[in-house]
Amino acid sequence: MKGSYRWVIVACGALMTCVGIGAMFSLAVYLQPMSAETGWSRTGISSAMTLDFLVMGAAGFGWGALSDRVGPRVVVLTGAVLLGLGLVLASGATSLAQFQLTYGLLVGLAAGAFFAPMIAAVTGWFVDNRSLAVSLVSAGMGVAPMTISPFARWLISAYDWRTAMMAIGIAAWLLLIPAALLVRRAPSGANGATAGSAADDEPSLRVSEAVRSPQFIVLSAAFFLCCAAHSGPIFHMVSYAIGCGIAPLAAVSIYSIEGLSGLGGRLLFGLLADRFGPKRVLVAGLLMQAFSIASYLAVGKLGEFYLLAVVFGTAYGGVMPLYAVLARESFGQRVMGTVFGAMTMISALGMALGPWAGGTIFDASNSYAWLYVGSAAIALAAVAVASVFSRRPLAQAPQAV
Numbered sequence: 001m002k003g004s005y006r007w008v009i010v011a012c013g014a015l016m017t018c019v020g021i022g023a024m025f026s027l028a029v030y031l032q033p034m035s036a037e038t039g040w041s042r043t044g045i046s047s048a049m050t051l052d053f054l055v056m057g058a059a060g061f062g063w064g065a066l067s068d069r070v071g072p073r074v075v076v077l078t079g080a081v082l083l084g085l086g087l088v089l090a091s092g093a094t095s096l097a098q099f100q101l102t103y104g105l106l107v108g109l110a111a112g113a114f115f116a117p118m119i120a121a122v123t124g125w126f127v128d129n130r131s132l133a134v135s136l137v138s139a140g141m142g143v144a145p146m147t148i149s150p151f152a153r154w155l156i157s158a159y160d161w162r163t164a165m166m167a168i169g170i171a172a173w174l175l176l177i178p179a180a181l182l183v184r185r186a187p188s189g190a191n192g193a194t195a196g197s198a199a200d201d202e203p204s205l206r207v208s209e210a211v212r213s214p215q216f217i218v219l220s221a222a223f224f225l226c227c228a229a230h231s232g233p234i235f236h237m238v239s240y241a242i243g244c245g246i247a248p249l250a251a252v253s254i255y256s257i258e259g260l261s262g263l264g265g266r267l268l269f270g271l272l273a274d275r276f277g278p279k280r281v282l283v284a285g286l287l288m289q290a291f292s293i294a295s296y297l298a299v300g301k302l303g304e305f306y307l308l309a310v311v312f313g314t315a316y317g318g319v320m321p322l323y324a325v326l327a328r329e330s331f332g333q334r335v336m337g338t339v340f341g342a343m344t345m346i347s348a349l350g351m352a353l354g355p356w357a358g359g360t361i362f363d364a365s366n367s368y369a370w371l372y373v374g375s376a377a378i379a380l381a382a383v384a385v386a387s388v389f390s391r392r393p394l395a396q397a398p399q400a401v
Contacts, residue, residue: 006126006186008182009118009122009125009182009184009186010122010136012076012118012180012183013114013118013119013121013122013137013140013183014136014139014140014143015140015176015179016079016114016118016140016176016179016180017118017138017139017140017141017144018140018141018143018148019083019140019144019148019171019172019175020079020111020113020114020176021115021140022140022143022144022147022148023087023107023144023148023169023172024049024111025144025148025149025234025235026144026148026149026152027045027049027103028049028234028235028238029149029152029238029252029255030045030152030156030161030164030165031046031238031239032242032248033156033160033161034161037161038096040099041359042359042362043356043359043360043363044096044100044359045096046359047104047355047356048100048104049104049235049352049356050104050353050355050356051100051103051104051105051108052103052104052108052111052352053108053231053348053351053352053355054352055104055105055109056108056109056111056344056348057112057344057345057346057348057349057351058112059108059111059112060112060113060115060116060341060344060345060348061116061342061345062112062341063075063079063112063113063116063117064116064120064337064341064342064344065207065338065341066117066337067116067117067120067121067337068120068334072117072118072120072121072183072184072185073180073184073185076114076117076176076179076183077177077180078113079109079111079112079113079114079180080110080172080173081110081173081177082106082110082113083110083111083169083172083173083176084169084170084172084176085106085169086102086103086105086106086107086169087166087168087172089106090102090103090107090165091161091162091163091164091166092166112348115138115344116337117341118137119134119138119324119340120336120337120340120341121186121337122134122137123324123325123328123333123336124185124186124336125186130325130328131270131274131321131322131325132267132270132271132274133270134270134324134325135267135269135273135318135321136266136267136270137321138320138321138324139262139263141262141320143259143263146256146260149256149259150253152165152168153248153249155167157249207335207339210330210331210335211339211342213330214390215326215330215331215389215390216331216339216342218385218386218388219323219330219343220346220347221385222282222286222382222385222389223343223346224346224349225378225382225385226286226289226316226319226379227348227350227354228349228350228351228354228375228378229289229293229350229375229376229378229382230289230293230354230375230379231352231354232353232354232355232375233293233296233354233358233371233372233375234255234258234316234354235358236354236359236362236368236371237251237254238251238252238255239362240296240368241254241305243367243368244305245300246302254302254305254306254309255309257306257309257310258312258313259313260313261309261311261312261314261317262313262314262317262318263317264314265285265314265315265318266317266321268314268318269281269285269317269319269321269322270318270321273322273325278325278326278329279389279391281319281322282319282322282323282386282389283386285315285318285319285322286315286319286379286382286383288311288315289315289316289319289379290379290380290382292308292315293312293372293375293376293379294372294373294376295308295311296308296312296372297372323340323343323347326391327340327343328340329391330391354371357371
């Protein structure tokens with residue numbers, strides 16, 4: 001039962017990342033109709049997403065530390081309640097400031113409760129197929145653009161953006177609260193370790209030791225640069241495609257194809273990482289991401305957007321779970337929630353830059369060109385940083401006291 005139940009945990013994690021992250025990222029779909037109806041600037045609306053990432057990052061660290069202490073169930077259940085509440089309240093906002101606070105604070109706080117705690121929980125259930133399991137949880141983020149975003153676009157077309165946001169908030173309650181009740185901490189030996197084997201030999205550090213280590217610094221820097229590189233192109237993709245003459249619904253379909261490709265990338269990179277090692281696959285994926293971002297400057301037709309969306313989605317989706325796998329190998333399970341939560345907080349600062357930078361660049365120049373130039377350069381920097389990562393040797397990992 002323990003062996004089979006670990007896949008239930010994976011399924012719950014995938015659902016939570018799909019709905020939680022998908023609901024937050026759907027602001028990209030609301031951006032144009034919200035701006036047109038309310039007169040709020042794209043920079044102002046995009047700033048709500050920037051606030052989301054900042055809050056999600058800080059909350060992810062806190063939620064991760066709490067999950068290490070009390071287990072993941074309480075954390076994700078609280079997140080499920082807050083997510084629906086934030087979306088319902090934001091749908092009724094009457095001013096830009098009110099929208100920024102409700103969407104930026106509550107939705108960001110809720111989203112932070114899912115990714116790091118569920119990734120940490122799943123790593124405790126697996127030794128074999130760990131990269132694949134973590135990738136499957138993260139795959140929920142890839143499913144979101146194929147489900148949450150098109151659903152939001154359909155609701156906007158049929159009703160308006162306020163009705164769409166409220167409906168998704170209610171759906172989040174209905175889906176995530178029951179799923180949260182199924183989540184549990186891995187029991188001793190659930191990952192297949194036996195006394196005197198993997199559980200005893202793995203790193204077991206204090207948090208203070210882990211966050212001062214070169215491994216944490218390098219991984220966090222690469223994670224930050226990776227997210228800073230792709231967040232702007234992802235968030236502004238729909239608006240960029242519309243500006244290139246693509247119809248709005250077709251522009252959303254580009255976003256959906258990116259998500260589908262990200263799902264495939266997570267599965268593919270997870271399998272490759274289990275076979276060839278997560279670092280090699282991470283560096284290759286980051287290089288692929290850099291070239292695909294730069295290539296967006298040369299596309300203009302729908303078919304070209306679709307082709308590039310496959311490459312870009314595969315790259316940015318595939319690399320995301322690998323940071324958690326490398327962290328688990330270097331720092332061990334005991335502090336995984338706290339350490340990966342801290343890494344997620346740092347990466348969220350990178351994610352926060354893209355939406356704000358893209359909106360600012362567009363409002364100043366009526367073009368997204370410099371967004372893609374800058375993002376490609378940052379992506380190459382991520383490749384360079386990830387290349388110098390070296391896993392912490394087990395012999396150097398002191399036992400916690």
